[in-house]
Amino acid sequence: MFKLMKMNKIHIKTMKYNYECLRKYSYTFLQNINNESFGDVKSYSEIPGPKPIPILGNTWRFIPYIGDFKIQEIDKVSMRLYNNYGDIVKIGGLLGRPDMIFLYDANEIQKIFRSEEAMPHRPSMPSLNYYKHTLRKEFFKDNNAGIIAVHGESWSEFRSKVQQVMLQPRIASMYVSAIEESSLSFIKRIGKIKDKNDEVPSNFLNEINKWSLESIARVVLDIRLGCMDDESNLETQQLIDAVHTFFTNVGILELKFPFWKLFNTPKWINYVDALDTIVGFTRKYANIAMEKSRENIKKMDELSLLERILQIENENTSNLAAVLALDLFLVGIDTTANAVGSVLYQLASHPDKQRILHEEIMRELPIDDMKMTRKHLENLKYLKACIRETLRLYPVVIGNGRCMTKDTVIKGYHIPKGVQVVFQHYVISNQEKYFPRSNEFLPERWLNKNESHHTFASLPFGFGRRMCLGRRFADLEIAIVISKIIQKYRLEYNYEKLDYHINPLYTPKGPLKLRFINI
Known part of the structure; x- marks a missing residue:
């Protein structure tokens, strides 16, 4: 024993x-x-980049007048950093926020996306996170804080409720008629606002925002807001202004020294007021939509996006409805409107491409009042190529990224947990090594079977588990409104070429004084 x-x-x-x-x-x-056993891993301190100074670090670069990083010119700043330092650049010493790594290599971005965990973290937005989880926590309750500036289990639970509806192409195509109706209203609006020379006013981008809001409201809530009516509701313009204020201020609050954490700065007050306006609007109209849904029995193909989600989840809560509407309005109005404005400007600036597109549209839709179908949209290959090429050259959001949740290796350098890695999509998609003749507007490059492109060199809607939730509907909205415009009008732009800037998204710098000439 x-x-x-x-x-x-x-x-x-x-x-x-x-x-x-x-x-x-x-x-x-x-x-x-x-650690990429093919070679020794270099230390984090060896990553090239602009050197921080004592006390102020690199934050001083964002200070007006003395700094060399202007927020409205981040595209040019990013290009300059790439030219000076190469494929990976460290922006360290940022007061009140983690270091940033600017990444300009599509292969490395692919590795990060392919190996990301089930609940990846985007670079944090402390201002919006504070608004949702502290300042207005009574509204964003019970794990219903939405998907923007939310991470972990709360984000995963909310996204799981909505993504099976929102990311299905088949479901998105059910809203072709609703979006076409809004687009036809926009066509009529263009006819009313253009002058005797067929030129639209300098605030034309705001008119596109009205169409964008109307389209989103129809799809998400099945509500007609009348944004493009002569006597349009003042609330709708207030919402558009609030979304614009949000985007304008969020970059300032996140990149400059966060004085708002210490006291209520004017920017912070405007930011909170704008978010309160958006919350109030979405709560009101989500409640109206919910009441309307209870009163009317609809067929499956008549349901709003919100009704589909609530039906699948077997929920009937106005809070979920309002939070979902909030996030979609917050990131769907300005972004889609700016994309449409940019596509129209590029087509007006390239009449030869516009002519090819018009011929394609007329083959599919030879009659003005012919109803669009999913099949028509599938056949408009050149239209999709024009949109894709515009978003390659001028992505509405010029960068995306991830916050590292563990130590990792990128480009042979050790990257500690907590560092924010920003994928510089604008610079990458404008590089010759990824797109030959990259500075030219060439929609044909997307149709040429002999020309292949790196999948991760142009990602206007992001990629992976945190890909833009509304991309199917944004694609649909942009394609339908552009096709209806080009079907009816010939576009011209007869002024100096416009530069692009961040205002608050990537958009032409100057008024879109386009001519809409009846065909």
Whole structure:
């Protein structure tokens, strides 16, 4: 018996030893994989980038008049950093926020996306996070804080409720008629506001925002807001202005020293007021939509996006409805409107491409009042190529990224947990190595079977688990309104070429004084 116990002790010790050896070997093996065993990993401090100064770090670069990083010219700043330092650049020493790594390599971006965890973190938005989780936490309750500036289980639970509806192309195509109706209203609006020379006023981008809001409201809530009526509701313009204020201020609050954390700065007050306006609007109209839904029995193909989601989740809460509407209005109005404005400007500036597009549209839709279908949209290949090429050259959001949730290796450098890695899509998609003749507007490049492109070199809607939730509907809205405009009008732009800037999204710098000439 004693011998047996002794043998068992020896056996247990041997097993412990073998386990420890296996654990150490596995750890070393995994470390070697993570550390790219093809070469030594360089330290974080070796990453090139602009040097911080004592006390102010690199934050001083965003200070007006003395700094060399203007927020409205981040596109040019990013290009300059790439030219000066290469594929990876560190912006360290940012007061009140983590370091940023600017990444300009599509292969590395692909690696990050392909290996991301189930609940990836985007670079944080402390201002919006504070608004949702502290300032107005009574509204964003019960894990219903939405998807923007939300992470972890709360984000995963909310997204799971909505993505199976929102990311299905089949469901998106059910709203072709609703979006076409809004687009035809916009066509009529253009006819009313253009002058005797067929030129629209300098605030034309605001008119596109009205169409964008009307389209989103029809799809999400099945409500007609009348944004393009002569006597339009004042609330709708207030909402558009509030969304614009949000985007204008969020960059300032996030990149400059966060004085708002210490006291109520004017920018912070405007920011909160804008968000309160958006919350109030979405809460009101979500409640109207919910009441309307209870009163009317609809067929499946007549349901609003919101009704589909609530039906699948077997929920009937106005809070979920309002939060979803809030996030979609917050990121869907300005972004889609700016994309449409940019496509129209590019077509007006390239009459040869516009002519090809018009011929394609007339082959599919030869009659003005012909109803669009999913099949028509599938056949408009050149239209999709024009949109894709515009968003390659001038992505509405010029960068995206991830906050590292663990230590990792990028471009041979050790990147600590907590660092924010920003994918510089604008610079990448304008590089010759990814797109030959990259500075030219060439929709044909997307139709040429002999020309392949790196999948991660142009990502206007992001990628992966945190890809833009509304991309199917944004694609649909942009394609329908552009096709209806080009079907009826020939576009011209007869002024100096416009530069692009961040205002608050990437958009032409100057009024879109386009001519809409009846065909």
